Amino acid sequence: MCAMARPRKPLLSRDRIVDAARTLVDAEGLAAVSTRRLAAELGVSGPSLYNHFRTKDQILEAVADSVSAQVDLSMFDAPQDGAEWDWRAALHDWAVSYRAALREHPNIVPVLARGPGRRPAGLRLADAVFGAMVDAGWPPAQATSIGALMRYFVMGSALGSFAGGFVDDQDAYDPADYPHLGQAHLLADRQELIDDRAFETGLTALLDGLSTQYEHVVAATR
Amino acid sequence: MCAMARPRKPLLSRDRIVDAARTLVDAEGLAAVSTRRLAAELGVSGPSLYNHFRTKDQILEAVADSVSAQVDLSMFDAPQDGAEWDWRAALHDWAVSYRAALREHPNIVPVLARGPGRRPAGLRLADAVFGAMVDAGWPPAQATSIGALMRYFVMGSALGSFAGGFVDDQDAYDPADYPHLGQAHLLADRQELIDDRAFETGLTALLDGLSTQYEHVVAATR
DNA sequence: ACCTGAACACCGTTCAAGT
DNA sequence: ACCTGAACACCGTTCAAGT
DSSP states (O other): OOSOOTTOOOSOOHHHHHHHHHHHHHHHOGGGOOHHHHHHHTTSOGGGGGGTOSSHHHHHHHHHHHHHTTSOOGGGOSOOSSSOOOHHHHHHHHHHHHHHHHHHSGGGHHHHTTOOBTOHHHHHHHHHHHHHHHHTTOOHHHHHHHHHHHHHHHHHHHHSOSGGGBOSOGGGOOTTTOTTOTTGGGGGGGHHHHHHHHHHHHHHHHHHHHHHHHHHHTGGGO | OOSOOTTOOOSOOHHHHHHHHHHHHHHHOGGGOOHHHHHHHTTSOGGGGGGTOSSHHHHHHHHHHHHHTTSOOGGGOSOOSSSOOOHHHHHHHHHHHHHHHHHHSGGGHHHHTTOOBTOHHHHHHHHHHHHHHHHTTOOHHHHHHHHHHHHHHHHHHHHSOSGGGBOSOGGGSOTTTOTTOTTGGGGGGGHHHHHHHHHHHHHHHHHHHHHHHHHHHTGGGO
16 A cells, blocks of 8 residues: 555566457458557557557568467478488478468468468578478578479468359359359358368379489489 | 440459559559559549449459469370379479469558458469369378468568668677677578579478379378 | 556548539 | 549557646
8 A cells, every 4th residue: 555556567568469469450451450459459559659669560560570470390300310301291391380370360361362471470481491301402592492482372271262262143144154163152152172182182292203203303403 | 426335345344443453553552552542553543443442452452363373284184094103293383383473463462461361363272282282192281281282481581672671781690699690681682582592492301292192102102 | 667648640531512 | 434532441650638
C-alpha cells in the first residue's frame, strides 16, 4: 500500500503480440491485422504496440519468423560416419516439413516470400540447407541454386492452392473459350488431394532431376 | 453553341485505368496503389473509378490478367502431324515465357498467385497447358498435376528474388549463428544471375524428372 | 518503462448532386 | 452515363501527457 506503485507488470510483451498477431492472421488473413484491431485483441490501445515494435511490418516479420522456426532441420545435422550422405532423402524430408509449416499458416506466406532478410529462423534455414548440400559434395554455386529452386517450389506450392484458384461454378468455363476446362469446377472440391499430389509429383521430379545432375557434376569429379 | 453539351467524351475507360494502375504498380509497388492516388494520376477524382470497376481489387485483378495475357502459348498449338509431339520442349519454352512475363511486373505477382479465378487470360493459360499435356498422352490427373507444379515453380521463382532476399550487409551473418553464410552478403550484388541460374537448373531437373515419369506411366501403356 | 488519448495524414467506398 | 464533393468508418504512426 505504499504510494510508489512502480513495478506494475507490463501488459504487453513481444511474444504476446506475436502470438496474437499469428492467431489473427491465421483466422482472418493479413488484411485483418491492423494495429488498432490487434491492440484491441490484446486489451490495450493501438499506440501501445509501438513500445515493443517499431512498425506494424516488424510485427508481421516476427510472425513470419515464428513460422520459419517450425520447419524441421534435423535431417541436415549428424555428419554421417563415412557412409554415403543421403542428401536426396534429407532434401525430400526438409521440403515436406517446410511446406507443412507454411500450409499451417498460409496467410503469412506473402511476408515469408520476401526472403530471410534479417529474420534469424529464416537465416538458420538457409544456412542449414546450403551447408548440407556443400557437405554432400555439391559445388557452392550449385548448392546456392538448390536452396533457391527448392524455395521457389515450396513457396509457390504454399502461396495459394492451385485447385482453390479455380472458381466452383461450371458457368465460368465456357467450352468455346476453354475447351479443356470442362472439369475445372470440380477442382475446388478436392483442393487438398490435388495440391498434395502435385507437390509430391513435382518434388519427386525435382529430386530425380537433381540426382542425374549430381552424377554428372559431382560423382564424375571424384 | 447549342445548350445540350451531352456526348462529352468520357474521361476514363477500363483500359486507361488498367494501364495507369499497371504503371503505378510497376514503378512503386502494390502499396502505392490507392484509389485516390490512381485517380489523381488519371486527372480525375477518387470515386470516378467506381463508374468503371466495382472495387479496387477488381482493378488489380484486371492488371494481373493483362500480365497473364503476355505469356506466350503458341508452343502448345499445332496438333503435330503424326510425329512425336515434344511436350518437354513446349513445357520448357512456356515456363520461360511465363516467368519472363511475371518478372517484368513482379509487384503484381501476389495478386496473380491467388489463381485464375474468373480472369480470362489466366484461364486461357491453364486451358492451354492442360490440353497440351493431355494431347501428349498424360492421363488427365497427371496433366492437372503438371499444370499445378509448374505453376508452383514459376510463381515461386517470380514472387521475389532469392538472392535479393538476403541483406547486403556482412554483419547480418554472424559465423557463430550461420556457419555457412559467410558469402551470403554477396548474393544481393548478383541477383539476376543467381536467380536465372537457379530457375534454369530447377526447370531442367523438373523436366528431366517428368520425362522419367512419362516413360513409366505413359509410354508403358502404349 | 510502459500505456493512454488526441491528432495528422491518409485509406476504400457510398451517395446525393450535378451535367 | 459519367464525374464531383462531402461524408463515413476506417488506417499507421507520432507525440505530449500520465503513472
